[in-house]
Amino acid sequence: MKNIFSILKFTTLLVVLFSVIYTMAILGIAQLAPNKGKGETISVNGKVVGYQKIGQKFDKPNYFWGRPSAVDYNAAGSAGSNKGPSNPEYLALIQKRIDTFLIAHPYLKKSEIPSDMVTASGSGLDPNISPEGAMIQVKRVAKVRNLSEEKVKALVETKINKPSLMGTSTVNVLELNVALDELK
Template sequence: MKSHLIIAIRLTLVMLVLLAVVYPLVVAGIARFAPGEGKGETITVNGNVVGYANIGQAFTRDDYFQGRPSAVDYNAAGSAGSNKGPSNPDYLKTVQARIDTFLVHNPGILKAQIPSELVTASGSGLDPDISPEAALIQVNRVAKSRNLPENAVKALVEKQTEGPLWGLFGPSKVNVLKLNVALDALK
């Protein structure tokens, strides 16, 4: 019995050192090679930080591209989904209100054409990216609001579109904050 207890204590101490000291140091070391050196990729304009590339933000004006809705009002301290299922009446009312708002601000678009990510929140509530289709469907509204040629705004969306990771993993995506910063730079 005593020998089993000593082995258990040794194993506990070894795992404590490995998981509480070594592993966090290895992860922190690897993070130094990531954009922002593990502190998140900040987006700056004229030396001022305007946001983080990996955290969604609310853009509600017609002259900006809009990202995914957030169940937590884009509060990174409280990342969460709505936890409401697709048959929940409150959830359905929320989604319908988002659809109605989108249609008012994007005349000429049919309900069936709206990409689902523009009216449903992501699991984290902080998704900074949308699909190229979700960005392209907003080109007409943004171009009109800014008095820009539609083809120039469409070209900007295409330029800001990131392909799958290493050409293999995940879908193509557009970071909404980066797109809106580039849009402001068009003037």
């Protein structure tokens, strides 16, 4: 009986420590983060349209498309594909993505499509594409929106994020599409 009482006291202590104190400490630390720990949002006219660090699905021809997602852009469970590069199902999926991309971009050859436009990222939620991935979509977007290609290309160039020290340049698709909607 003595051991049971000790175990109950210890369990109660751990529940209070990890369910209450730890949670409150993390909440307190989050208040120091940008947007008080609610994530880096992007707003248009005071309405949140998305999160800067989480990819979203854009598949309409008047928008720039992001990377494909292995989890259909569901941020509740990020994941990549568990299929290897020689898996027949994976190869068929990539070929389907290439075919779909070429239908929307008939002016391209298969070899001109950057890999990030047909392969999902490790998390399945990558919000960025390569500058090349954005530039090859300029013609389609400009045509659908009745804008000059030069104007759309200039917009893309303003949205290229250069790496600080190492890495590659990227374009945040949501930021680019929000700026695109603001073009007159």
